[in-house]
Structures are given as C-alpha cells and as structure tokens.
Amino acid sequence: MYVDSHCHLTFPEFASRIDAIRAAMAAARVDRALCICTTLEEFPEVHALALRYDNFWASVGVHPDSEGVAEPTVADLIALAGLPRVVAIGETGLDYYRLDGRSVEAMAWQRERFRVHVRAALATALPLVVHTRSASRDTLAILREEGAAAAGGVFHCFTETADVARTALDLGFYISFSGILTFRNAAELRDVARFVPLERCLIETDSPYLAPAPHRGRTNSPSYVPLVAAQLAELKQCPLQTVAQVTSGNFERLFRRTTEVRPEAHDHEKLD
Ligand SMILES: [Zn+2]
Ligand SMILES: [Zn+2]
Numbered sequence: 240m241y242v243d244s245h246c247h248l249t250f251p252e253f254a255s256r257i258d259a260i261r262a263a264m265a266a267a268r269v270d271r272a273l274c275i276c277t278t279l280e281e282f283p284e285v286h287a288l289a290l291r292y293d294n295f296w297a298s299v300g301v302h303p304d305s306e307g308v309a310e311p312t313v314a315d316l317i318a319l320a321g322l323p324r325v326v327a328i329g330e331t332g333l334d335y336y337r338l339d340g341r342s343v344e345a346m347a348w349q350r351e352r353f354r355v356h357v358r359a360a361l362a363t364a365l366p367l368v369v370h371t372r373s374a375s376r377d378t379l380a381i382l383r384e385e386g387a388a389a390a391g392g393v394f395h396c397f398t399e400t401a402d403v404a405r406t407a408l409d410l411g412f413y414i415s416f417s418g419i420l421t422f423r424n425a426a427e428l429r430d431v432a433r434f435v436p437l438e439r440c441l442i443e444t445d446s447p448y449l450a451p452a453p454h455r456g457r458t459n460s461p462s463y464v465p466l467v468a469a470q471l472a473e474l475k476q477c478p479l480q481t482v483a484q485v486t487s488g489n490f491e492r493l494f495r496r497t498t499e500v501r502p503e504a505h506d507h508e509k510l511d
Contacts, residue, residue: 241468241483242490243272243461244415245330245368245395245443248295249284252447252458261292263462270294271487272461273494275330275368277302279309282319289324296494298327298368300356303334303349310352316359326494329368330395331356333381336372343377353381360390366493367392369412375403382410393493396445401431408439413493415441418451418459421470432474437485441493442467 243264247253253260264272271294276285278301289297299319301311316328333349360367367390371378382388393413397404404414414435419425432440442464444451450459451466465483472482 240271240487241267241269241442241464242487243269243444243446243464244393244441244486244490244494245275245417246272246446246461247277247448248272248274248288248446248461249281250447257288260460260462263460267462267465269461269464271490272296273298273327273368273490276300277330278305279311279315279319286319286322286325296324296326298329299325300327300329300331300368301352302330303332303352303370304337311355311359313355313358313362316356317362320359320363320365326365327368327392328356328360328363328365328390329392330370331367332370333374333378334370334372335374335377350377350381353378354385357382357385357387357390360392361386364390366390367412369394370396371399375399379403379406379410382412391493393441395441395443396449397431398428399431400427401434404431404435408435413439413441413489415443416467416471417443417445418449418455418463418467420467420474421452422455423452429470429474432471437471437475437477437482438489440471440482440486441489442471442482442486 274285274288274295274297276282276298286297289295388410391411393415394407395415396417397414444459444464446459450457451463468482472479
C-alpha cells in the first residue's frame with residue numbers, strides 16, 4: 240500500500256475526473272493521499288475532497304508562487320487548520336526560481352508569508368509542507384529563526400543538495416521525493432536519496448506535474464507514486480514492499496500522529 244503525500248487534485252487537469260483517478264489509485268494500491276492547498280480561494284475545494292473521501296486529507300496554505308490572491312494571516316490559517324481532516328500547513332516556503340526581473344530583496348512578501356505559515360504551524364502543532372526552489376538558504380534560515388523544528392514537516396518535491404537535506408533532517412524534517420527521482424538527468428538527486436534514511440523519506444507525485452518515467456511529460460496522477468517508490472527501492476537496495484511500508488508509516492507518523500514517536504533532531508546521524 241502506497242501513500243501520495245502531495246498532490247493537487249483540484250487543478251483543472253483533473254476536473255470531473257476524480258472517480259477515474261480514484262479507480263486508478265485503487266488498482267495501483269495507492270490507498271491514501273494528501274490534497275495540497277495553494278490559495279485560500281482554493282481551500283474549500285481541497286477541503287471538500289478530504290471530507291468526501293475517507294482516504295484523502297487536506298492541507299491549508301498559500302503557495303509562494305501564488306500572487307494576486309488573498310494574503311493569509313496567522314489567525315486565518317489557525318481557523319482553517321482547526322477544521323476536520325486538515326492535517327498540515329502549506330504548501331508554503333520560498334521560490335526564487337521565477338523572479339520575473341525582481342531582485343531577491345523584492346521578495347520580502349514571500350518571506351513574510353512563509354513566516355506567517357510557520358507561526359500558524361507552531362500554534363496548531365501541525366506539520367509544515369515546505370516548498371523551496373532556488374531559495375534553500377533563506378528557507379532554512381527562516382525555519383531556524385522561527386523555531387520550526389517544534390512543528391516539523393516535510394521538504395516536498397526535494398531537488399536540493401545533500402547538505403540542504405542534512406540541515407533539513409537536523410531540523411527534524413522529512414524529505415519527500417517525487418517523480419524527478421526517476422528522470423535520467425537526476426543522478427545528483429539519486430545520490431541525495433541514497434543519503435536520506437528511509438525512516439525520514441516520503442514519496443509523492445505533485446500531480447498533475449512531474450510524472451515519473453515512463454510517463455514523463457504527461458499529466459501525473461497519484462496512481463503513479465509506486466514508480467517513485469520503485470526508484471527509491473532500487474537506490475536503497477531494499478524490497479519495494481519495504482519502501483511502501485516505511486514511507487506509509489512515515490506519512491502516518493508525520494501527518495496523522497498515529498504513534499507517539501516524533502523524529503528527534505539528529506537521529507539520522509545514528510544511521511549515517
Ligand atoms: Zn511545491
Ligand atoms: Zn505542490
């Protein structure tokens with residue numbers, strides 16, 4: 240049984256296809272998914288999925304790339320996070336990849352938005368779903384400054400270096416790998432995945448984007464997450480079933496708090 244820890248099933252690519260998606264998930268033994276929110280405007284639809292289906296959960300947050308949308312306050316996020324089946328704050332973080340001619344200094348609004356999310360996560364004791372692109376130094380600095388280790392969370396769709404992974408692990412965060420892990424030009428990322436202990440790995444699709452090989456370039460779907468698991472199993476030289484079990488257990492521990500055990504900072508060092 241697999242879990243897709245990050246997908247966007249409310250995006251237009253999936254309009255009125257939810258039954259087909261769920262059937263494909265069942266056939267692929269993907270039995271759970273976390274539906275990720277990117278704007279407050281989108282939240283009711285994301286939340287409705289989690290209310291309608293007992294194997295879907297929802298996050299609440301405003302993506303760093305979302306511009307011209309409602310700006311959340313800490314109080315807004317706390318209120319929505321208190322609704323049933325909301326299990327995470329995000330996705331949030333920093334994205335300096337598309338600056339559109341602006342300087343990094345001019346992205347102060349993104350950093351402030353990120354801090355608002357971290358404060359909401361600390362106030363609600365919910366984990367953070369962190370998006371970081373071309374901005375790892377500022378992302379890690381803000382997490383440290385805000386004391387985000389107490390909330391924990393995941394660096395989703397990880398594409399950073401082993402050093403960034405190590406720092407994220409030290410902060411108690413999980414690392415989530417997407418279909419990028421299967422891309423031919425992702426040798427460096429595969430090395431990072433070898434380094435991250437399986438006990439701290441999650442798997443995701445980030446549907447509708449980033450379909451894993453051999454579906455690269457097509458619309459992604461949660462039913463493809465076993466392909467990410469298979470790549471991870473190859474890198475870890477362990478049975479596919481182990482990856483499925485451990486990453487599903489990690490999902491339960493992080494987002495559903497089904498056991499008392501939380502990751503301790505530095506615990507990966509024992510596994511190095
Ligand atoms: Zn993202
Ligand atoms: Zn996403």
